[in-house]
Structure formats: structure tokens, C-alpha cells
Amino acid sequence: MAGCGEAQHSGIPVFHHSNSIVMFAMAIASDESPLVRELKSMPDLKLKLAEPLARYTSMKVGGPADYFIAVENGAVLAAVLQLLCRFDIAVSLLGNGSNVLVSDRGVRGAVIRLAGEFKKISWQDEGDFVRVQVGAAYAVTLLVREAARKGCAGLEFAEGIPGSVGGALVMNAGAYGSEFERVVEQVEAVSPTGAPIMFTRAQMTFSYRDSHLPAGTVATRVTLRLRKAEAAEVDSKLRALVGKRKSSQPSGFPNSGSMFRNPSGDYAGRLIEAAGLKGKRIGQAQIAARHANFIVNLGGAKAKDVRRLMALAQAEVKRQFGVELIAEVKLLGEWEE
Numbered sequence: 150m151a152g153c154g155e156a157q158h159s160g161i162p163v164f165h166h167s168n169s170i171v172m173f174a175m176a177i178a179s180d181e182s183p184l185v186r187e188l189k190s191m192p193d194l195k196l197k198l199a200e201p202l203a204r205y206t207s208m209k210v211g212g213p214a215d216y217f218i219a220v221e222n223g224a225v226l227a228a229v230l231q232l233l234c235r236f237d238i239a240v241s242l243l244g245n246g247s248n249v250l251v252s253d254r255g256v257r258g259a260v261i262r263l264a265g266e267f268k269k270i271s272w273q274d275e276g277d278f279v280r281v282q283v284g285a286a287y288a289v290t291l292l293v294r295e296a297a298r299k300g301c302a303g304l305e306f307a308e309g310i311p312g313s314v315g316g317a318l319v320m321n322a323g324a325y326g327s328e329f330e331r332v333v334e335q336v337e338a339v340s341p342t343g344a345p346i347m348f349t350r351a352q353m354t355f356s357y358r359d360s361h362l363p364a365g366t367v368a369t370r371v372t373l374r375l376r377k378a379e380a381a382e383v384d385s386k387l388r389a390l391v392g393k394r395k396s397s398q399p400s401g402f403p404n405s406g407s408m409f410r411n412p413s414g415d416y417a418g419r420l421i422e423a424a425g426l427k428g429k430r431i432g433q434a435q436i437a438a439r440h441a442n443f444i445v446n447l448g449g450a451k452a453k454d455v456r457r458l459m460a461l462a463q464a465e466v467k468r469q470f471g472v473e474l475i476a477e478v479k480l481l482g483e484w485e486e
């Protein structure tokens with residue numbers, strides 16, 4: 150649609166339209182602005198104004214989204230994107246919020262979350278393989294366990310990743326030597342202007358923690374190809390990885406998993422620990438004592454404190470070892486600098 154453009158805010162792709170600040174102020178000022186009226190008239194959609202986002206993130210920090218929109222199916226998703234485009238409203242996608250840091254000031258514009266139809270899954274037997282069509286809002290942990298129960302191998306690495314399928318695809322989530330890209334066959338998506346798009350595996354480029362989808366693309370459904378195996382074999386691999394994860398990652402406090410990507414040939418956690426920062430605390434945010442690439446929320450932490458700890462880790466690792474740490478976590482919303 151004409152007039153739509155995209156912008157990059159603090160590392161997270163945000164679909165952005167010109168003069169939007171004025172539009173937000175107008176829309177928020179009145180519960181019955183033309184945009185809000187139109188959104189409220191749409192079926193299969195839940196709208197919340199000035200909705201605090203902390204509860205939708207695993208770190209449990211972050212301010213409000215101007216428009217928080219839960220959409221239940223593909224038709225309404227396309228219609229909402231077209232509408233937001235017409236009103237020149239910036240759009241951000243939120244999955245399970247396990248890889249984002251939302252600013253204390255919150256997010257200007259709309260935050261979209263997929264629900265309803267996007268939580269569907271179907272399994273198809275294909276001889277030695279099983280083809281799984283899974284909605285982007287489906288929980289990865291659920292998918293991994295169902296696959297194991299059905300004797301489908303290939304997803305064991307993802308046990309314990311608390312994301313949605315959409316988030317795991319976009320992030321090319323991985324662990325223990327494997328990544329999402331290994332099982333992806335096809336992706337159904339919607340463009341920032343609401344048009345349906347399909348990506349075959351051959352049309353996609355994956356790299357470490359990135360699927361390189363065009364900015365603003367909303368992944369809606371993913372087709373995976375899993376190998377048939379003995380259920381007991383898959384289950385025992387799963388159990389071994391659960392044990393490994395439990396012994397190496399902090400538990401008990403909210404966090405966003407690894408804050409930084411591992412630099413080539415090294416580990417971000419090892420470097421942060423060697424820089425003497427394990428256990429370092431700013432406000433209620435702390436570099437975890439168990440794993441220095443995790444920052445934990447000790448209770449009531451502010452996003453700005455998490456951000457300061459990230460900046461400190463980056464500065465010290467650069468000063469002491471000459472290594473540039475790149476954030477894995479996506480910063481979402483309005484930040485001071």
C-alpha cells in the first residue's frame with residue numbers, strides 16, 4: 150500500500166510510517182478515534198490501549214504499547230495490517246516475548262500478537278518423514294514434546310526454548326549444535342501491507358540467530374519436516390538435553406535467555422565472566438551468577454538497568470579482550486539515546 154515504509158529501532162524491525170507521532174497522540178487521546186473505532190469493529194481481534202507489556206515478556210519488564218492487538222486469523226491479520234498502514238501506524242510483532250527487551254517507556258504504535266487459528270497444528274505421515282504444519286503462535290516446548298511422543302526426530306535441541314514457532318523461526322533459534330533451519334521446509338507469511346507471501350526453504354537464507362525474512366514480514370505458519378525414529382530414542386535424547394540445560398542455565402528469576410550472540414570461536418558468557426562481571430548488579434537487574442550471558446530480573450528490575458548492564462558487558466569485553474559483543478535479544482520500543 151502506498152505511503153508505507155520501514156524503519157529499524159534499536160535492532161528490532163519495526164514497520165513505520167511518517168508523521169506517526171502525531172497520529173499516536175491523536176489516537177491515544179481518544180478511545181473513539183477513527184482508528185480505534187475501526188479496530189473495535191473488526192471481528193476476531195482483541196484491542197487493548199496503553200497495555201503494559203511486561204507481562205507478555207519472559208524478562209517481565211517493559212512499558213505500555215499504544216495499541217496492543219491480538220489477532221485470531223489470517224483474514225483479520227491482513228485487514229489490520231492494511232488499516233495500520235492506512236493510518237500510518239508503526240507495527241511491531243511480539244511472539245512469546247522470550248527474546249525481547251521492552252523499554253520502560255513502552256512501544257509507540259501497534260504491537261501485534263498472534264492467537265486463535267495461529268495456534269493450530271497438523272501432522273502428516275510421509276513414509277520415512279512426517280510433515281508438520283504449525284501456526285506461528287504455537288509454543289515450541291509443546292511442539293517438541295508432541296514430536297517426541299509421536300516418534301519424530303529433529304527438534305530435540307529446542308526442548309526448553311520458551312518461544313513461539315514464529316519467534317523461533319525469525320530468530321533461527323538453536324541449541325546444542327542444531328538450529329530451526331534444519332527442519333524448516335516452507336513458511337507462510339504476510340507482508341507489512343497485508344499481502345500473503347510464501348517462502349520455500351530454497352528461497353530462505355538462515356544464519357546464526359537470523360532467518361533474514363524481509364523487514365516487517367509476519368510469519369503465520371511454518372511447515373517442518375521431521376524424521377521418523379523410535380519414540381524411546383527421541384525421548385532419551387530429550388531427557389539428556391533437559392538435564393544439560395538445567396545444570397547450565399539460571400532458574401528462578403525472569404530472564405531473556407542469552408543476551409549476546411556468541412562471537413566466532415568463543416562464548417559471550419565466558420568473556421563476560423572473564424571480564425569480572427559475573428554477579429554484577431544494577432538496580433534489580435543482575436548478570437547471572439550461574440551463566441554470565443544471562444541477565445536476571447531479581448524483582449522489579451527496569452529495562453534501563455538491564456540495558457546498562459548490557460552496555461557495561463559490551464564495553465568491558467571490548468576493553469579487555471578487543472571483542473565486540475552483539476546483542477541477541479531484540480530491543481523493542483522507545484529508548485533514550
Ligand SMILES: Cc1cc2nc3c(=O)[nH]c(=O)nc-3n(C[C@H](O)[C@H](O)[C@H](O)COP(=O)(O)OP(=O)(O)OC[C@H]3O[C@@H](n4cnc5c(N)ncnc54)[C@H](O)[C@@H]3O)c2cc1C
Pocket residue numbers: 161162207241242243244245246247248249263285309310311312313314315316317318319320321322323324366367368369404405406407479
Ligand atoms: C530461559 C530461556 C532460554 C532460552 N534458550 C534459548 C536457546 O537455547 N536457543 C535460542 O535460540 N534461544 C533461546 N532463548 C531465546 C528465545 O526463547 C528464542 O529466541 C525464541 O525463539 C523467541 O521466540 P518468541 O516467540 O519468544 O519471540 P519474541 O521474543 O516475542 O520475538 C523475537 C523476535 O521475533 C519477532 N517475531 C516473533 N514472532 C514473529 C512472527 N510471527 N512473525 C515475525 N516476527 C516475529 C519479534 O518481532 C522479535 O524481533 C531462550 C530464552 C529464555 C528466556
